[in-house]
Amino acid sequence: MEWIDQLEPCFRGPYTGSFGTLHDNGDLHLNLIIRSMLILxxxxxxxxxxxxxxxSTPExxxxxNHTKAQALLDLLK
Incomplete structure (x- = not known):
């Protein structure tokens, strides 16, 4: 995480963490955050x-990743 803080131009916020809900019956539903938008x-x-x-290929x-990010930006239009 220290390398990320040094190399990336802005903080990651909730990106690449896990987010979910724990229900009264004990069920746990988790997702990986691979797309996020934060307004701050x-x-x-x-x-x-x-x-x-x-x-996978780099190209x-x-x-x-570009397509996923563009989809988030399109929500603002």
Whole structure:
């Protein structure tokens, strides 16, 4: 996390964590946060990412992340 703080231009906020709900009956529903949007002090921050698998290519992963981030930005229009 220290490297991320040094290398990235802004903080990650809730990105790449786990978010979920714990219900009275003991059920636990969790999701991984691979897309997020945070509006803070009049500024909007978006993050997008994905999972790397055996047949991933850098070009495809870059385009997929761009597409995910653009979908978040399109919500603001």
């Amino acid at each position: 002090n009049g500024r909007c921050y978006t993050q997008a990412g994905g999972g790397i698998v055996v047949n 495809y992963e870059y385009q997929e």
